[in-house]
Amino acid sequence: MDHAAGSSQDAQSLPGCYRHPDRETGIRCTRCERPICPECMVNASVGFQCPECARGDSGTGHPPAAARPRTIAGGSITADPRLITKLLIGACIAVYLVQLSVGDSFTNHFELLGKASSSGLPPYEGIAEGQYYRLLTAMFLHASPIHIIFNMLSLWWIGGPLEAALGRARYTALYFVSGLAGSALTYLLAAPNQPSLGASGAIFGLFGATAVLMRRLRYDMRPVIALLVINLIFTFGWSNIAWQAHIGGLVAGVITGYAMVHAPRERRALVQYGTCALVLVVVVVLTLVRTAQLT
Template sequence: MDQAPGSPQGPQGPQDQGSKDARSLPTCYRHPDRETGIRCTRCERPICPECMISASVGFQCPDCVRDGSGTGHAPTANQPRTLAGGTQTRDTRLLTKILIGVNVVMFLAQLRLGDRFTDRLELIGRAYVPSLGSLEGVAEGQWYRMLTSMFLHGSYIHILFNMLSLWWLGGPLEAALGRARYFALYFVSGLAGSGLTYLLAAQNQPSLGASGAVFGLFGATAVLMRRLNYDMRPIIALLVINLIFTFGWSNIAWQAHIGGLVGGVVVGYAMVHAPREKRTLIQYGTCALVLAVVVVATLVRTAQLT
């Protein structure tokens, strides 16, 4: 991970003062291209989500944690934590890379094995599938389709746009939340998209793609940027453009996009706003609640189709 050298001056030095005059927010001392409203509670230097480490009070920068000055203990006494309370790791994009790799491998399998492979794993309510010669769908007890469909794509353009969005949104979220919470956000958002699609779409309409999970990342990114007092205009503009494509382009399962977006906003809010005393309980409890809604919606739809 490339890192910009820190400024040798303190929080009131000429360089930092100039930044305040020129910008509405100061920039991270290790990443000058990132504005932030958070400062290290020890040295008061501005820090971005990737650099902030949870301390007993507020957040500290990596330098203060490394030399032990922030806690009064040896650097290894406390495990560095992310904004959401997750464990901080060296490679903040590892899980994002793995998710992209899984999507690419599944797409290559689709190209190699053909329709029979895709027809077995895509999301469909209940329909006769000629390539399989049988009645297929979630209503037939194939609940796994709600998960497997998240890793399938219909074309090169489809997977390209989804993977670019995953790379752009996933890295910062993985750094801010930690791998476990980021993993939960991704899958809960994707399943929320699958759940709403199964509930509202025609029973014989197949659906596939990582778009539900990606829209969940959009929602969580907006929540995180709001939490850090970042300029919301870029993410809002990008989200509006994607929603225009969602409702203006044919053959797009808008239910997956909206379901994923709502799931991402709800889970993302719990991740970054949960009070520290009950943080883990609230964060994963919210994930469980969203999944419970998905299960109820799935049961309701299955009862309608059988």
Template sequence: MADTHQDGEGLPGCYRHPDRPTGVRCTRCERPICPECMVSASVGFQCPECVRSGSGTGHRPTATRPRTLAGGTVAADPHLVTKVLIGVCLAAFVVQLSGGFGDRFTDRFEMLGLAPVPGFTTPQGVAEGQWYRLVTAMFLHGGFVHIAFNMLSLWWIGGPLEAALGRARYLALYFVSGLAGSALSYLLAAQNEPSLGASGAIFGLFGATAVLMRRLNYDLRPVIALLVINLIFTFNPAFNIAWQAHIGGLVGGLVVGYGMIHAPRERRALVQYGVCALVLLAVVGTVVVRTGQLT
């Protein structure tokens, strides 16, 4: 077993991951545990060993599967969904690089409100009924630097968040945040300026991470500093970034993340997925209203 250590502010390190300071302890053995290791119990959180062994009480371990902080099922690979999302983005980027077909592929699936597109006989965009663009644009990227930065951010932020929420809740957060970003881009951006990238969804993960860290009494300064740096890049005209998608994703992630992490235990799933449904309803309403304005 690895020894724990104290960080600069006196917080101990997780007993399984000493480099991760945490303010949460197992309610049975009182060892410090990070979000990846904590398992939701009837009171507080427990470490994986106490869940498996029944904490040496002599009773057989319960048949109930251990749960994550947000009530999801603890998976053997807590980062699987993040790996799949990265793989899909990389595969789509390879297709984008394939010459003329890649250009048409990008033109067909990038985020676009309403505009003529070379190679198509009619105007293209969400206003023409191509709502799928709200989703597909989340998996396309505009160059090597763009995809490298986004995939590194997704791995760094997404992995620990997936472990804390569970696969289903994490996936819901990712897509709802991405759709919120696409909807705000559709509402506010110029309709003849296409946008693409996973940044909206990733900003949603930033927002949910801030909510999670606040819930666990972690030091918020690192994630706030990283978010501020990203926002500086977002609003710098030199980078030509679709700030609407970033802000929409961030707001969506904050709302869904709060619902996921602070939902009361007795009706947790109802509240969590109800919040997701409300944000999706706002997305649909935004798209319908904007489409009516354009058409």
């Protein structure tokens, strides 16, 4: 993700970000002209500024609210731009430790399940019987050590930079909207008694939003596209993978991510959160349609 497009310079000659020298970038602060990467760039009235110039000083004070530095999506610049990503990873790890401690009885009650079979299964119900919380709780469960390790590494690599670019609130909304969209599509299309679990739907949403962001910044799309293709090959090439969650999350992530980075400044929050609300309406509709089919 450290390549830039839209410049006549050869990629090897691009300077490194002044705060992250290992990240090549073709973007410069419009005030001091220092090179800045997506994590450091602050959306300004014209172009982008580095955090110091956006503050209007060198740390000697705080500007008025209207002049406070903002991310490209309009979010606030924070001291820890990866806080939400860390909290999400911590939550998934904590839940997985509970799974290991309590056993299958815990997982069975919180994984995504449309409708339990009447034979050979413990006496629990599914979403069709009113346990709609499973659409959310399944996003924090994992089936094995390799499952959670792979997902958490992906969340750190993709989620951290995206959180810095969008801001905490918008990033959190994107994550949960994508995850719920993946759960809803799984509920709609998968066998009703086929359980599924994992953060993959939300993470695929982050993949989609990252692609949109890189296109918005005119970065080289090939790395993220290659990574996405590899993940899609795994999605459809391996058994026991809920491809519906991956596709649902990816589509929701692309739609929501586009709204996040392309919303007009004067109606930015309305467009961004309005899009999130519309995606959630689709989630509700898909859930009600499937429930009607199973009851």
